[in-house]
Amino acid sequence: MTAGEITTHDSASSRPPRRPEVLDGPFTTRQLLRLDQALRVADRSTGLTFSVYVGELDEPVRDHAEKLLMQLADPASSVLIAVSPNQRVLEIVTGPKARVRLPDRDCKLAALSMAAAFGGGDLAGGIVNGLAQLADHARRA
Amino acid sequence: MSVTETVLIFVVIPAAIVLVIAGLAYAGGGRRTSKRYRPGRPFEFTPVWFVAAPEQLSVATGSAELTAGPHREAITGASEAPAVQRPERERVLQGMTGGASDRW
Secondary structure (H helix, E strand, O other), X not given: OOHHHHHHHHHHHHOOOOOOHHHHOOOOHHHHHHXXXXXXXXXXXXXXXXXXXXXXXXXXXXXXXXXXXXXXXXXHHEEEEEEEOOOOEEEEEEOHHHHXXXXXXXXXXXXXXXXXXXXXXXXXXXXXXXXXXXXXXXXXX | OOHHHHHHHHHHHXXXXXXXXXXXXXXXXXXXXXXXXXXXXXXXXXXXXXXXXXXHEOHHHOOOEEEEEOOEEEEOOOOOHHHHHOHHHHHHHOOOOEEEEEEO
16 A cells, blocks of 8 residues: 555545535425426526525625626526525525516515515525516516 | 233333333424524524526636535535626626515
8 A cells, every 4th residue: 555545545534424515504405406496497497597595695785695696607697596594685686688588676576475485484485486486577578 | 900900001001102202203303493494583504505507607706616416506605705806797797787675
């Protein structure tokens, strides 16, 4: 056995078994699967890129959400749903191209129904329904 | 049937069954309730970011990507700083984004 092999073996054994970090997130495995399905259906049916962020947002919240949108590959035709359960804030950000197909009024409508679900403590359900609603509006436009 | 036998069958055995079931319920139920979000109460979790197509995420962010399943990528919310690397793109899009906000 060479020295190199010993070091790789040591580093591998000292590392704890890898557990996906999303499981420390706010959702259970079943909710993650539903969310994944909703995201893929929304993307495929509209051609826009939908993305969901759940976590703390820095003040001002709107600017932070917009910065997150800028990190996507094609922000112009992307839609970001940012939810901060502890701050009880929801932001939907649409890029310039996405905004043409998804007017602010439709976003507000989806935001209202999502906030209603969050107020009842249903994070995953609110996000899945909101995604479906947004995709529905974008598809018709 | 003697008194001892009666007590054994009608009291001790049911009590043992009740205790076993109660013990199982107590041991198994504790972990799941902590996952539930209740508005107004602090809710501890790792920030998550989901994109249906992982390749849609810009390479420049340098975010740590985590695989959680065959079709899913999540990015921890901690790595947002590199967004400033693209000021020109941000300037173009500034003020042109739409959407909505809400609170609950």
